[in-house]
Amino acid sequence: MRDVAIIGIGQTSVDEHWGTGIRHLMLDAGLSALQDANVDTIDAVYVGNMLSGEIAGQSHLGALAVDFMGLEGVEAYKVEAACASGAAALRTGYIAVASGMMDLVLALGVEKMTDTSGRETTAALAAAADAEYEVSQGISFVALNALLMRRYMHEYGWKREDFANFAVTAHANGANNPNAMFQRPITAEAYARAPVIASPIGLLDASPVCDGAAAVILAPVEYARTLSPAPVKILASAVGMAPLAVHDRKDPLALEAAITSSQKAYKQAGLTPQDLDFFELHDAFTIMATLSLEAAGFAERGKGVQMALDGEITLQGRVPIATMGGLKARGHPVGATGIYQIVESVLQLRGLAGPNQIPGARLGMVQNIGGSGATIITHILEAMGS
């Protein structure tokens, strides 16, 4: 197997793109990535997406992507693992390049969630959970996360307000990201005052419904330097799985799939959590950020919230997270999120993250979660230098 590098990135802004269809979002992100990589042909396109069939009545996104991008004859299909679809598409591309079957792969994440009623979007998102044993009880996806947050607060004695810094940090970072949906800071007071969506989850605990597309170009490490001035090597690509329904998990607060996925990734890369310069985690809700920090080995059980309280998750902290705004402030166009996380990490590793640059960032970990924790995919990236 060959080592694989990222040689190009592209993204649209994350927003309510009322005037832009799925195909245009894919085109914008995809062509930016091809241009950034300075290539005009590609061997395969893998599209990470969750909801286009349900919301836009458009399946078959692989064919649409290559057709509309003018990539005539290039093989393409969609990869879906709920909100981890982006990382699953990346992993599919990673395996194809590692195998030697493909030299250049475009992994593209896209989601357009706003072309329907909020009620329909909520129903479509619930399909990430267990339709027959969770959703049929009337629970929504936010409500599942609310149960986890409630249990966590009960178990470890935290108050809702203690989670504020996850949202505050994400918004502070999003303020400097021109592609973020929310480019304004918020205060802990605003967090505390936010309306409750599904108690104890308030509006500012939750990532927004939005549209966007992001893309990366993969190539073998051996050619990467001839194609890109600053390639980024994929040191690890690892998947962890847990039962689909929360009630089937031995310990719902352990985020078992993140533990497995992180451990596999550390082993592949020969690294420990202490070696990483940042951790792009999946902060769809503040409780998910907390559990991710614990599962990935940055905090003890029940202590993830303490890291936020102590400011350890800011750009200057011990473990910077959501460095360009995270799911909370950059936005969470579900099937695209996993690729946005990668694109932003590449910016950090190229030293091009602007005001949010982590000085000397060389190693970053990225984790994308599907459902309430059933599919968790981790990648570790390393700057190859120019």
Next chain:
Amino acid sequence: MRDVAIIGIGQTSVDEHWGTGIRHLMLDAGLSALQDANVDTIDAVYVGNMLSGEIAGQSHLGALAVDFMGLEGVEAYKVEAACASGAAALRTGYIAVASGMMDLVLALGVEKMTDTSGRETTAALAAAADAEYEVSQGISFVALNALLMRRYMHEYGWKREDFANFAVTAHANGANNPNAMFQRPITAEAYARAPVIASPIGLLDASPVCDGAAAVILAPVEYARTLSPAPVKILASAVGMAPLAVHDRKDPLALEAAITSSQKAYKQAGLTPQDLDFFELHDAFTIMATLSLEAAGFAERGKGVQMALDGEITLQGRVPIATMGGLKARGHPVGATGIYQIVESVLQLRGLAGPNQIPGARLGMVQNIGGSGATIITHILEAMGS
């Protein structure tokens, strides 16, 4: 890259499975395949499916599959390319095993289309076409195929009745397949009398709406013989693509993606059409069977129908197709179809196709079509003998 073999197969019957959910269909087919391969662990599961989000409100099928099958911790996600989802899942597994990253992969196709109104199913299937430029005009997926059939009849002077033998042959073969949806022969007279669905397509030109799941286990050829008494080698795996919308294709009757896909497959395998013992083509509609025979090099342009009229497509003919009933009689649970085609081909190559056995079958080609021809995936299989 390593050569890849199929060492196990499983399938449920194709039917209106009112009492069986998606998870049970996956379980039945998946466990049968594991049992057939005589393995109890697996490295990855790729699920080919098109409509579970739309029809069952259940996305995230990869996680559901491994959870319900008891394959704890095994990585899994869904692969979608409209009606070619099954072959796309197989190809994903093929690349993973060829790369050396996985040793044992389960490629599973599943579809449950009957748990909703026919109107909703028709709308969901239309998502395989171009939502904004075809479906928004009011056209259904059957109607798109009807336009192709009408044009073909006009261009080459065929009558609707000339297509009868595609349906007659499929039903004759389905009559001996205990897993087929329709296990009864039909006559050319019944075909001619069938009600029109979208002129010139009648009920007996079209494959049925149905439920089913099928599965195969992949392993490196080097180990295959130690695991299976009769492994089948994948000699070729090739994808062809064409514009998503019929009106964007240079020549809608050429099935361009099937030409590319077949040519690539012949080249990979070092074979010509004459070398093949059978051709499991994608007879979702009789016109698709016709165009597939032409595109794959078995008939000249405009002459595919002649092969049916001459009986060349029967089990005793020059190019047996739909050997276990095809999409028409076995049924077309869309995302599962590509895997059913493979399972049935493996039966032929193992000499276990019962009354439908093609004597001495050693080489078979399988072709799965997404949309009206935008994604076409071809595999060539070879018996490795016992």
